[in-house]
Amino acid sequence: MIKQFILSALLFASLASNAQAKKNNYELTSPGGKNTINFALVNNAPTYAVKHGKDDIITQSAMGFVLKSDNLTKNFEIADVKTSTHDDTWTQVWGEKKNIRNNYNELIVKLNSKDKNKRKLEIQFRAFDDGVAFRYVFPEQGVKDSIFVMDEATTFNLKEDGQAWWIPAYQENRYEYLFTKSAVSTLNKVHTPLTIENKNNVISFHEANLTDWPSMVMEHTTGANLKSDLVPWSDGIKARYKGGFTSSWRTIQIGEKPGDLIESYLILNLNEPNKLKDLSYIHPFKYLGIWWGMHISKFTFWEGEKQGATTKHAEQYIDFTSKEGFKYLLIEGWNKGWTPAWYENKMHMFSFTKNADNFDLDKVVEYGNKKDVQIIGYHETGSNILNYMKEIDEGFALYKRLGIHNIKIGQVGSKLNMKEWHHGQFGVRYYRYVLEKAAQYGLAVNFHEPIKDTGERRTYPNMMAREGARGMEYNAWSEGNPPSHETILPFTRMLAGPMDFTPGVIDVEEKMGFNNRRVHTTAAKQLALYVVLYSPIQMLADLPENYEGKAELQFLKDVPTDWEDTKVIQGQIGKFVTTVRKDRNSGDWYLGSITNEDARNLNVQLSFLDPNAKYEAQIYADAPGTDMTHNPSAVAITTKVVTAKDKLTLMLPISGGTAVRFKKL
Numbered sequence: 001m002i003k004q005f006i007l008s009a010l011l012f013a014s015l016a017s018n019a020q021a022k023k024n025n026y027e028l029t030s031p032g033g034k035n036t037i038n039f040a041l042v043n044n045a046p047t048y049a050v051k052h053g054k055d056d057i058i059t060q061s062a063m064g065f066v067l068k069s070d071n072l073t074k075n076f077e078i079a080d081v082k083t084s085t086h087d088d089t090w091t092q093v094w095g096e097k098k099n100i101r102n103n104y105n106e107l108i109v110k111l112n113s114k115d116k117n118k119r120k121l122e123i124q125f126r127a128f129d130d131g132v133a134f135r136y137v138f139p140e141q142g143v144k145d146s147i148f149v150m151d152e153a154t155t156f157n158l159k160e161d162g163q164a165w166w167i168p169a170y171q172e173n174r175y176e177y178l179f180t181k182s183a184v185s186t187l188n189k190v191h192t193p194l195t196i197e198n199k200n201n202v203i204s205f206h207e208a209n210l211t212d213w214p215s216m217v218m219e220h221t222t223g224a225n226l227k228s229d230l231v232p233w234s235d236g237i238k239a240r241y242k243g244g245f246t247s248s249w250r251t252i253q254i255g256e257k258p259g260d261l262i263e264s265y266l267i268l269n270l271n272e273p274n275k276l277k278d279l280s281y282i283h284p285f286k287y288l289g290i291w292w293g294m295h296i297s298k299f300t301f302w303e304g305e306k307q308g309a310t311t312k313h314a315e316q317y318i319d320f321t322s323k324e325g326f327k328y329l330l331i332e333g334w335n336k337g338w339t340p341a342w343y344e345n346k347m348h349m350f351s352f353t354k355n356a357d358n359f360d361l362d363k364v365v366e367y368g369n370k371k372d373v374q375i376i377g378y379h380e381t382g383s384n385i386l387n388y389m390k391e392i393d394e395g396f397a398l399y400k401r402l403g404i405h406n407i408k409i410g411q412v413g414s415k416l417n418m419k420e421w422h423h424g425q426f427g428v429r430y431y432r433y434v435l436e437k438a439a440q441y442g443l444a445v446n447f448h449e450p451i452k453d454t455g456e457r458r459t460y461p462n463m464m465a466r467e468g469a470r471g472m473e474y475n476a477w478s479e480g481n482p483p484s485h486e487t488i489l490p491f492t493r494m495l496a497g498p499m500d501f502t503p504g505v506i507d508v509e510e511k512m513g514f515n516n517r518r519v520h521t522t523a524a525k526q527l528a529l530y531v532v533l534y535s536p537i538q539m540l541a542d543l544p545e546n547y548e549g550k551a552e553l554q555f556l557k558d559v560p561t562d563w564e565d566t567k568v569i570q571g572q573i574g575k576f577v578t579t580v581r582k583d584r585n586s587g588d589w590y591l592g593s594i595t596n597e598d599a600r601n602l603n604v605q606l607s608f609l610d611p612n613a614k615y616e617a618q619i620y621a622d623a624p625g626t627d628m629t630h631n632p633s634a635v636a637i638t639t640k641v642v643t644a645k646d647k648l649t650l651m652l653p654i655s656g657g658t659a660v661r662f663k664k665l
Contacts, residue, residue, distance in 0.1 A: 026081060028107040028382060035254055037125050037132050039109055045074040046111065046123060051629055052254045054198050055260025056159040063123065065136065068148035068237075070119050072138075075149060079120070080110040085314030093461040094284045096534045096566045097586055102269040104128045124600070130264040131253035131616040133208065140244040152216075154228040154250060156205065158184055161224040162198040164301035165492050165573060169217040169229075172414040174422055175468045178481070179488045181574065182214075187220040189229060191452070193495045194218050195261065197573065202258050203378040204495050208249040208270035208351040210454040211432065214239050215423035216250070231424040232641050238427050249455060258491050267496065271458040281348045281405040281442045282461050284536035284561040285375060286320050289330030290314065291502075292541050295476035296510055296517075302338035309333035310358040315367050320544040322371035329368065330376040330408060330539070334359050337380075348382040352395030365402045376406045376446075382451070385413055385430055392434070394442040403443055406464075406537075408500075409434065411449035427451050435460055442499055446500050446537060453497030465500040465535045471492040472502040472541050475519040476510070483520050483595040483628060483655030484574045488534060491573045502539040503529035504556060508632045521594075523633045524622040525657030527552060530559045531592025532579050532657075537561060552635045555620050558661055559590055569593075576600060576652070579609050587613070587664035593650050594657040599627065602650045606662075609644040615643045615662040627653035641665070 014220060024041040036051045046063040049056070064073035087103040104126045113119040122137040138147075153226040161184050167177040169189040193206040205226075207216050218231040230238040230251070239245070249270045255261050278281075282420060290308045293299040299308030309331050311652050321329050337350030355361055377399045398406065411422060420426040431451045438445045439462050444512050450466035457463045469489060474481050492500060508519040520528070530538055538561050540547065547553045564582040569591075571577035578593040589609060609615055616639055623634035642648070642662070650658045 013337070024078060026107055026109065028083070028105055028127045029083070030129045030132070031087070031103050031105060033130040034129045035132050037134070039107065039123070039128055041076060041078060043074075044076050044114070046076060046109075048125070048134065050252060052201050055253065056314050057201070057203060058251070059159050059600055061155040061157045064121070064152050064154070065152040066594070068150055069145075070115065070117055072111070072113065072119060072121050073153045076111040076116060076121070077116045078109060079112045082108045090273065093279055093282060093459070094536045094562045095582065096563050097265065098564050100265045100268060104269070118239045126270070126315050128266050128269070130255065130260070131180070131251060131266045133249040133251045133266065133270055135249045136247040138245050143243065147243075147245070148237050148242045149230070149241075151238060151524050152228045152230050152247075155221070156218070156226040156228075158196070158224040158226065158510040160198045161185050162196040162203075164190075165488060166328070168364050170421075174414075175452065176470045176474075178470060178485065179492055179574075184220070184224045184226065187218070187226070189217050191221045192216060192218060195492050195495070195573065197258070201396045202255050202261060204253045204261050204266060204492075206251045206253070206454070206496060208251050208267045208455050209272065210248040210451070210456070211335050212425070212429060212430055213248045213462055214428065216248070216323045231421050233424055233426060234419045253495065258573050259571045259577075261495055262490055262568045263566065264495075268458050271455040273458065274461055275459050276439055276461060277429060278442065279461060281462075282444050285328050286316060286540060286556070286561060287328035287330055288326060288540050288544065289332065289376070290317055290504070290597055291330055291332050291539075292476070293543055294332065295473050298443055298543070300340070301333040302340055302342070307356070307358060309356060311364055312358075314359070314364040316366050317544060318364070318371050318373045321373045324547070324553065326540070327372065328374050328376055330378060330407065331364070332378045332380070332408075334361060334378065341381065343412065343425055346413070347384045348389070349384065349387050350380055350382060352379050352391045353398050360487045362402065365404065369403075373627045374406070375402075375404055376408060377404045377443075378410075380406045380410040381411060383411050383416050383418070385416050392437060394441060396437065399443060400441045405444060406417045406446070407438065407443045408446040408448060411447070413449070422449065423451050432443070432456075438462060448500070455497060457497060465498040465499055465537050466494060468496070469499060469501075471500070472505060472519070475505070476517060477516075480518065480520050480596070482549040486521070486525070486529060486533065486594055487577055487596045490577055490579070491571070494533060498535040499533060500535055500537065500539070501529065501533045502541040503533065504538075504540040506550060506552070506633060507542060518629060520655055521632070522622050522628055522653065522656045523552065524620055524626075524635050524659065525594050525655060525661035527555050527620050527635070528592035528594050528657030530556070531581055531590050531659060532577060532594055534566070535561065545557065551637055552620055555618070555659055555661065559659075560584065569604055569608075570602065574603065578602060578604060578650070587663040589615070591662070592657065592662040593652065595652040595655065597654060599653045599656070602652065604648045604650060606646045606648065609642070610663060610664070611644045613643070615642050616640075616665055617648070618661040618663060620659040622653050622656040624656070626656070628655035
């Protein structure tokens, strides 16, 4: 009887094992049950689908990619399946939220090709309550020749033809375009983050941990269907490797309302933990700069009568920076190589060690040290990467010798070396090389004309901020950014990570700049941007003389750049947004609220405050009668005592804003 029972049990186990081996459909649900991924092998081809609650987000869509030697989109069988659960909390070195919970369920599917080469492919899925993600792993498998990736076959067949907020891909100005809103079915090739508003939810497509893989562009195919388009090398190949490789994560953040996307940390959670041992030089900060004066043509970048970067100007800026209690100063144009035609001279040669005429870097750094002001270094490569690679060690060593620990690096130009896209595999490798090299020299980095952010600041916390969108400078010499621009960025570009937008222009009418050029906001909205647009480094972009005697400068002195917590109180993409953040180093909260071309009144419940405390609300609002075109620089400052039970009514005029410090009493 016992023997018969054992044989029956073994037979049952064998049947169960065979049934499991033949199973071609697997479902993965997030820990809280909000999101579900379904993986299925359909006619031997890998597919996936995504649901949010009962709503289909992505219907059955293709997976895989095409190598020069193999088609890894079909003729597979499942070799193994593993599932696991992960739940921990980690602390950011700096950030918009100090402690981040990383909670997901994981499904790993290992596939074997039935073709003659017997290729192996692994697909990793993770389901979070704020979205889903997947990536491909091509393991080492005895491939002797170079591997060339010719295409990625991943599609995103959307259930709904929602309204997308997008910027075009493969354009001269990289990511620096105004966002357009239109149906998914009208798209061509667009960059990520790509945010889409559906009837019952809002989603955003992006990628995470982009390490040695080309950036993903979203390409429209038919209807509401999209496909991953890998940015190619100049020879058309998408990616090249020796041995195995791992793609970046394809991410889909999902929320009930737009603000949920901002409060999602899915992209950070998909990056590796901090790799840097020495963090002593990495600090969030606010800074001024010899910068805006060049953009509004008060100064020039190059040597001559109106030269901006002179020792005299630098010492004057240091004096103001020190007097007002700030600690950092950026100086652009300090080095040899700047000429009036530098932008037109493709493959222009800059020096990264030689001073421009009338400028002495050693003397300026020494003067700054006496005034407790640190200089921020600046390297403009002009996208001449060949030249930069020859001098990068020497340039970084100079900064290390002088005790400079922060650097802004520009890559102005439509293509790197006039040949490769900034966001192809060549660019991805270049930016990562520079970031790791900077860490070796104790330098924290701010990239302009960058590769898009995919969360690598978790792994390399010296990656402080980057540009990657139209910032303040466009208001100096172009038609400018419309009032809606800053109400779009938090729900699109800034889902990727911090942006060096460079706010703080108080003279919004640019009285000293070009004719018919101006900043299309009020001054109060400029203050609110320090809370709404997150960056660990925030510039006070205006000329020092425009801050002189302005009471609102106090808010810029007070507002932190490192936060304990972040909450989005309300927001509609392209219309308005209200964000509150708690200071990491005190009990104070800060609020920023901005609007687009429409004036509006917003009610804000203060329930985010400590229920057992009182606060002094220091309110910086547009003065009565002020809007973007009527006395736009007028700021009204009031104070009142509030508690968590109170409500504030914010009266925002056309392109106006309100900034509030809640000082805990």
